[in-house]
Amino acid sequence: MLEVNSVIVRYGNRQILNQVDLHAENGKFVGIIGPNGSGKTTLVKTINNIIKPNAGSITVDGRSIDTMSSIEIAKNIAMVSQVISINFEFTVEDVVLMGRTPYIKGAETHEDMEIVQDAMKKTKILHLKDRFVTQLSGGELQKVIIARALAQDPKILILDEPTSHLDITNQIDILNLVKEASRKGMLVIAVIHDLNLAAYYCDKIYLIRDGDLISSGTPEEVLTPSNIKTTYNIDVEVINNQITNSLYVIPRLEPLSKQEPVVISELI
Amino acid sequence: MPKYSGSVRSVIIALAVILLIVVVSNTAIGTTNISPVLTAKIIYMGLLEWVQGTILWTLSLTGIPFDGSAFFNSISPDVTWTDGQEMIIMGIRLPRVLLAALVGAALATAGCSMQGLLKNPLADPYIIGMSSGAALGAAIGFTLLLPIQLISFIFATITIFVVYNISKVGGKVPVDTLLLAGIAISFFLSALTSFFLFFSESLHQIIYWMMGGFWNASWDKVKITLVIVFTGILLSYRHSWNLNVMLLGEEQAQSLGVNIESVKKQILVISALITAAAVSVSGIIGFVGLIIPHIMRNIIGPDHRGLLPASTLMGAIFLVLSDTFARTFPSKVQALLESSDIMLFQVILERIGSLQGVDLPVGIVTALFGAPFFIYLLRKRRKSLYA
Numbered sequence: 001m002l003e004v005n006s007v008i009v010r011y012g013n014r015q016i017l018n019q020v021d022l023h024a025e026n027g028k029f030v031g032i033i034g035p036n037g038s039g040k041t042t043l044v045k046t047i048n049n050i051i052k053p054n055a056g057s058i059t060v061d062g063r064s065i066d067t068m069s070s071i072e073i074a075k076n077i078a079m080v081s082q083v084i085s086i087n088f089e090f091t092v093e094d095v096v097l098m099g100r101t102p103y104i105k106g107a108e109t110h111e112d113m114e115i116v117q118d119a120m121k122k123t124k125i126l127h128l129k130d131r132f133v134t135q136l137s138g139g140e141l142q143k144v145i146i147a148r149a150l151a152q153d154p155k156i157l158i159l160d161e162p163t164s165h166l167d168i169t170n171q172i173d174i175l176n177l178v179k180e181a182s183r184k185g186m187l188v189i190a191v192i193h194d195l196n197l198a199a200y201y202c203d204k205i206y207l208i209r210d211g212d213l214i215s216s217g218t219p220e221e222v223l224t225p226s227n228i229k230t231t232y233n234i235d236v237e238v239i240n241n242q243i244t245n246s247l248y249v250i251p252r253l254e255p256l257s258k259q260e261p262v263v264i265s266e267l268i
Numbered sequence: 269m270p271k272y273s274g275s276v277r278s279v280i281i282a283l284a285v286i287l288l289i290v291v292v293s294n295t296a297i298g299t300t301n302i303s304p305v306l307t308a309k310i311i312y313m314g315l316l317e318w319v320q321g322t323i324l325w326t327l328s329l330t331g332i333p334f335d336g337s338a339f340f341n342s343i344s345p346d347v348t349w350t351d352g353q354e355m356i357i358m359g360i361r362l363p364r365v366l367l368a369a370l371v372g373a374a375l376a377t378a379g380c381s382m383q384g385l386l387k388n389p390l391a392d393p394y395i396i397g398m399s400s401g402a403a404l405g406a407a408i409g410f411t412l413l414l415p416i417q418l419i420s421f422i423f424a425t426i427t428i429f430v431v432y433n434i435s436k437v438g439g440k441v442p443v444d445t446l447l448l449a450g451i452a453i454s455f456f457l458s459a460l461t462s463f464f465l466f467f468s469e470s471l472h473q474i475i476y477w478m479m480g481g482f483w484n485a486s487w488d489k490v491k492i493t494l495v496i497v498f499t500g501i502l503l504s505y506r507h508s509w510n511l512n513v514m515l516l517g518e519e520q521a522q523s524l525g526v527n528i529e530s531v532k533k534q535i536l537v538i539s540a541l542i543t544a545a546a547v548s549v550s551g552i553i554g555f556v557g558l559i560i561p562h563i564m565r566n567i568i569g570p571d572h573r574g575l576l577p578a579s580t581l582m583g584a585i586f587l588v589l590s591d592t593f594a595r596t597f598p599s600k601v602q603a604l605l606e607s608s609d610i611m612l613f614q615v616i617l618e619r620i621g622s623l624q625g626v627d628l629p630v631g632i633v634t635a636l637f638g639a640p641f642f643i644y645l646l647r648k649r650r651k652s653l654y655a
Binding site: 073078079 | 512513515516520524526571
C-alpha cells in the first residue's frame, strides 16, 4: 500500500510537482502518463526517495519513507529505469545478484543465490546467466534489470519508461512479465508513454501535466478525448478495441493525401 | 568471504605466491652476491626470531613460564652465513623491498578504488591533489628542517579534506566537482611548491624526493606504513561490492540501498590515508596506481571483489621489481661501459662519472617501463580498456 500525499518538488524556482496525490494498493498495476517534462520521472524518483520532496509525505504500508534507512527503502521499493547500456563486463548473474545488495551482509548466502536464480527464471534470462551484460541486446538488458529488481523482493516495483526504446515484441514481453508480478501481489507503478499499452495493462492511470495531476482512475475514466486534449493538445478518438477488449486511442490525423511532387527549384 | 569465480581465485593465489617469490629473490639481488636460497634462510631465521620474541614477550606479560627455545632451535636452519650477510639482508635490503611492496600495494589499491568510485579511467591515487599536498609538505619540511614523513603525510591528508569540502554541495559530493576541485587545488599547491623550490636551499633534496624512491627505507618506516596500509587495504575490500553496484550509476546504487554519500566519503578517506602513508615514505611514484588496476581489470574483469586484491598484489610485485631495477641497473651499465672498448662508451663514462652504487629514482623506472606496456595494452585490446 503506497500513499503519496500532496507532494511538492521544486528545482530552484521551478515547481516540478504540484501537490500530487497517489494512492495504490498491492497487486495493482498503476500507470503514470503525461507529456515529456510533465514530472513523471520526478514523481517516481520521489517515491523511491532519490529526490527528497519539498513538502508532502510518502508512506509505504503506513510508514513514512522519511523514517526508513536506505536499506529498508531498498527492501520495499525497487526501481527499474531505462538502461541503455552497462559498460562493465559483469555477468548477468552478477548484475541480478546486485538486487540482493540490501540483504547481503558480508557475503551472499545460498538463499540469495536461489532468489537470483528464481528471478532469472521468471524473466526468462537463465540461459544468459554467464554472459557479459556488455554483450546483450537492449531487450535482454532490460530484462536483466527487471530480474535484478525482482531479486530485491520489493513490495513496490517502479518502472520508469521501461520499454520506450524496445521493439514491440520486447515491449509486450516485459510488460507481461511485470503484469504477472502485479498479479502475484506486487504493486507496480510504471511510467508509460504508449497510451494504448497503458490502457491495456493498467488497473489505474494517473495523468500528469506540468506537475499537476489532471486526472486519475481507471483507463476508461482517464483516457477521454477531452483529458487527452488538455494534456497533450491533440485531438483523439477513443474506441473500444474488440481484439484486446481495452481502450484504443487514435490521434485524429488528417489522412495524408497524395502530395504534389516538390519542385526543388521552388524551395531554393 | 566473498565469492570469487574459480579462475579469479586462482589468479589471486598465483599473484600471492609470485609476490612471495619476488620479495625473496629481489632481496637476494644487489651489489654483494648472496644466493636466493641463503637469502630465504636468513629471512626465515629472522622471521622465526621475531615470532619467538613476540611469543615470549606475550607470555611474559601473562606470567606463564614457557621456554620454546628447544622447539624453535629444532626448526631453525643452521647458520651458514656471516653477520655481514645477515646485516645486508635483514638491515638493508629486506626493509627496502618490503617498503616497496607496501607502497606498491597501497598505490594500486587506492588507484583501483578511485577509478571505481570516480568511474573515470584516468583516476589514480593522486588525482584529487594528494601528491601535490605531499610534495608541498616535503618542500616545506626540507626547507624548514622538519620531519619529512610526518609533514608530507599531514599535508596530503589536509589536501583531501579541503578538496572534499570544496566539492560538497548540499550534503552531496558530485564526482565531477570533486575531480575539478582536486585539479584546481593541485595547481595551486604545485605553485606553492615551486615557490619553495625557488627559494629553498634544499632544492636538490626536494626534487629527488619528488621523483620517488626508497633510499631511506628502514624498519621503522616499514612498521608505520604496514599498520596504516594494511588496515586501509582491508577496509577498502569491505567496499568492493558497493563499488560494483556504484559502477552501474549512483541513482541505481542508491535505489539498491547503498548509502552512496557515506560510501564515497569512506572510500575517499581510506584511499587518502593509504596514499598519504605511501607518499610520505617514498615520494611521488607515478603510474603504479594508474596502470596496475587497468592491467588487472583487463585480466580478471571489473568485479572489485577480485579486482581489488589482485591490484594490491600486482602493485606490490611491480614496485618491488621496479625498485630492484632502479638500484641495480646503473651499476650494470657501468660494468658494461667499462668492459667495452668502444670509444664512445669511454667518452660517456668520462662525462657522467661513476655509476657504481647509483640509485635511480624508482618513479623514473615505473613510468619508463609502465608507459610502453600500457600503450601496448591499449593497442592490443580492440575495445575500450576501461570496461
